[in-house]
Amino acid sequence: MLLEVALPLALAIIMFSLGFGLTFADFGRVFSLPRAVITGILMQVIALPVVAFLLVSLSDLPPGLALGVMILAFCPGGVTSSMLTKLAGGTVALSITLTAVISLLSVLTVPVLVGWSTDHFLGSAAPELNVTAIGMNMFVITAVPVVIGVLLRFVAPGFADRYESKVSLVALVLFVIIVAAALTANWTMFISNVGTLAPILMGLNAVLLVLGVAVARLVGLSGADGLCISVEMAVQNATLGIAVAGMVAAAAGIPEYAVPSAVYGITMFVVTLPGVVVLRLIFGKT
Template sequence: MNAIWIVLPILTLLMFELGLTLQTADFKLFCKRPRPIIAGLAGQIILLPILAFAISYAFRIEPLFFIGVMLIACSPGGSSSNIFSMIAKGDVALSVSLTAFSSLITLFTLPIIMEFILHFIGNTPDISVHLPIGSLIVQNLVLMLFPIVTGILIKHYRPTTAEKIHKVLSKAAFPALILLASIFFIQHHTTIAEQFSKLGCCIFTLILLAMSGGALLSKLMHLRTKEVRTLVIEIGMQNAAQAIAIASSPFVFNNDIIAIPAIIYALLMNVILLVYVGIIKNYSN
């Protein structure tokens, strides 16, 4: 079974569901409260790729996994982060805005950073990986931008219909991501088991440092408690479905091995954030 035909519809639905939650006010939040938006985007667009590069280099992971980890770091915020922010009593409006902005900005930053990474790694007789920039841009436009815009238009012109669809898709988003990761995990369980000690530690470290970076940026920008919680979640939770889709897509990398870091990331990310939310809820009570 070629799992890519499950990945692509799931990613499209997740982006459509994100669009259903967006409204003009989400983009105007930058004008009203620029500091948390700037801090969040700095964490996602700048800090996270730097951390991923440094950690991957320090762990000396294999080139294909190196590409996969960087692909995670270059992806936008995950759509499930809005739900985690709500449960953690964070700033949901900020979470939605950051996910929206990062989804648009990474359409441009992801190809640039990944092209640099491929040049840094270089091709060897054993590994030859090429990034078709045109195909990547087209795939992101079709699977991400178009569904988001469609969701926004339905939200604007048919708000009642949008709300009904959102109620269904919001409940399916998290299970869909876990299903996606599980399918790849089953298909590549041998490779994952062999590499999990080093690769798992690498990704675990990345998530913890990303969340810590979110907290640090929040403190530097003197943000409120709700905003701090949201940035910790937003910077720690990236769109693993997009990373898997780009890695395994026959139009881009067409390499399931590159998708393995995103699979491990999806599983660890949700566990770590559930623990984080649990600690916050206990602390708040």
């Protein structure tokens, strides 16, 4: 019971930290940088799940873990993506905008896509899902905290400037706790499948990093915009993935569907950190 309350609350705080670092101008970039923003949205909402589906289809993961990978793939970028974009030499403003816009869009996209994936991978064993209820839950624990954070920064910018770093630190600590809890709750399954699951997730991460830059170049975006889109695709909101997995299971505790998100919460940094350094050396001045 404590976990059922603590997990959504922790996610809400993490999403509030995202909104706390946003301004209305960040959403306005949808119109000032339309090609970059539209490319980033399409790559994350469409291309990322397609790549994940292909990798999962070629693997021998158990159905529950395969569903978990897809749940992760439907989630928006993580709250650390802007920091990694800066490290990569990417366009930080674009990163902030993409994270914000896709996080709000996910309230609509994630429930529908999760409903399809659950039926596809679990078949007759699939739990009965209320897609509308999942969407409403996501709205309450993701969209509402983001909006509150944005509004608070708007009405009290000085307060936001003073406390933004502290709120971000709290969000990071909560993220680590949630990942650890998800792995601990499913430790036996994690140990049994980590040899297969980790390479798939790391491969997904690497493919997304390269694909983001390649497509950005193909549509004529700058190297900095491409690096941003690359990072946004590779750094997913693993906390949301764990929370959505819990909504699918509709049971006490953290289900097996959450294991891929928890593992990715670790492996994405293992791959992304050296990956963005390499990509910056190759594409940073183009």
